[in-house]
Amino acid sequence: MLESYKAENKQHRTQPEKQCNTCHWCDDMTPLNTRHAEELQKLQVECALLYEENQNLLRMMASQEEKLNGEIKALRKRIELASAEGPMPRLQAWHLR
Structure with missing residues (x-):
């Protein structure tokens, strides 16, 4: 298995202009370098978009x-001011009506 992979890889490195009909990464007859370059470009664009979306979320x-x-801070200040005025009066049932 490893030997066939090495042979396949060597073939692609030495003959990149040939059609790819044995590579397990390619499912058609597109030249190997072109197909892999297109996939890499798509992934780079997708990564850039995800990075930008992530940065926007972090800013938000x-x-x-x-x-x-x-x-x-505002609530703490209000509590502090209310505490300085003394204890809060108890609510009577008639206050709630």
Whole structure:
């Protein structure tokens, strides 16, 4: 098995312009270098798009985190101010009506 793979690989490296009819990566008669270059280019484009999408999500998460941190600070400040005013009065049942 390993020997046949080495022979196949050597054939592709030494005769790249020949049609590929034995390579297990190719399912048609496209020249090997062309087919593999096209697949590589497709994968590079897909990776670039995924990277950009990932960066956008990271920026969005950072923005949300900043916003939430601001809200947390504001709530803490409100609690601090309310605590400084003294204990909260107990709610009576008639307050809820």
